Amino acid sequence: MVPMIFETRCAGCDAPGTAICTTCRFALVGRAPQDQAHGVIAALPFTGRVRQVVLGLKYRNRRAVGRHLAGLIVNRLVALHAYQDVDVVTWAPTSARRRRERGFDQGELLARTVARQLGLPCRRLLDRQGEGTQTGKGRSERLQGPVFVARPDVAGQRVLVIDDVVTTGSTLLSAAGALEERGAFPRLAALASTPDRALATVLPMRPRAASVAA
Numbered sequence: 001m002v003p004m005i006f007e008t009r010c011a012g013c014d015a016p017g018t019a020i021c022t023t024c025r026f027a028l029v030g031r032a033p034q035d036q037a038h039g040v041i042a043a044l045p046f047t048g049r050v051r052q053v054v055l056g057l058k059y060r061n062r063r064a065v066g067r068h069l070a071g072l073i074v075n076r077l078v079a080l081h082a083y084q085d086v087d088v089v090t091w092a093p094t095s096a097r098r099r100r101e102r103g104f105d106q107g108e109l110l111a112r113t114v115a116r117q118l119g120l121p122c123r124r125l126l127d128r129q130g131e132g133t134q135t136g137k138g139r140s141e142r143l144q145g146p147v148f149v150a151r152p153d154v155a156g157q158r159v160l161v162i163d164d165v166v167t168t169g170s171t172l173l174s175a176a177g178a179l180e181e182r183g184a185f186p187r188l189a190a191l192a193s194t195p196d197r198a199l200a201t202v203l204p205m206r207p208r209a210a211s212v213a214a
């Protein structure tokens with residue numbers, strides 16, 4: 001029987017031994033991306049080594065990597081004082097098809113781990129509009145990103161929404177819009193953001209609670 005440890009390889013560089021090696025851990029420290037137009041708090045730029053590690057999480061089903069990456073989101077939120085006023089953590093659910101392919105929802109994995117590390121509750125508060133129906137994912141979703149519907153009991157809640165990678169910001173901004181429609185106050189955070197891709201998007205829906213926290 002081969003011990004499990006020999007089957008573990010680094011998500012960033014494929015070196016055997018651990019789910020994320022020391023070299024890759026160091027490469028992920030202190031590399032917060034610049035603020036972008038979508039206003040999403042991101043822990044890492046989605047480039048180089050970071051990209052490899054994040055893809056390792058997305059495509060290689062690495063929960064140990066997820067724990068490490070969630071810790072980096074937490075560090076960023078703590079550095080920005082962006083968590084003390086949060087009531088509940090949630091995530092922007094991936095499509096049912098993608099969830100089936102990967103065996104888990106990486107946004108949910110990150111959100112639950114972030115919430116546990118911050119000592120906050122984590123609840124599923126968002127659903128994809130049309131999911132489970134024949135006509136759910138049509139042309140408009142492919143063009144504009146998903147449309148979310150928030151659970152009705154979120155009014156007045158300050159909600160931290162977590163996603164894995166933010167590109168244009170359309171997914172998280174759609175999630176924020178759904179929460180605001182129900183009277184909640186969203187704040188948006190992602191593990192990584194693609195550089196310079198979001199500058200042409202709509203203005204951010206800044207969480208109203210942020211001014212209270214400052």
Ligand SMILES: [Zn+2]
Nearest residue numbers: 010013021024
């Ligand atoms: Zn490595």
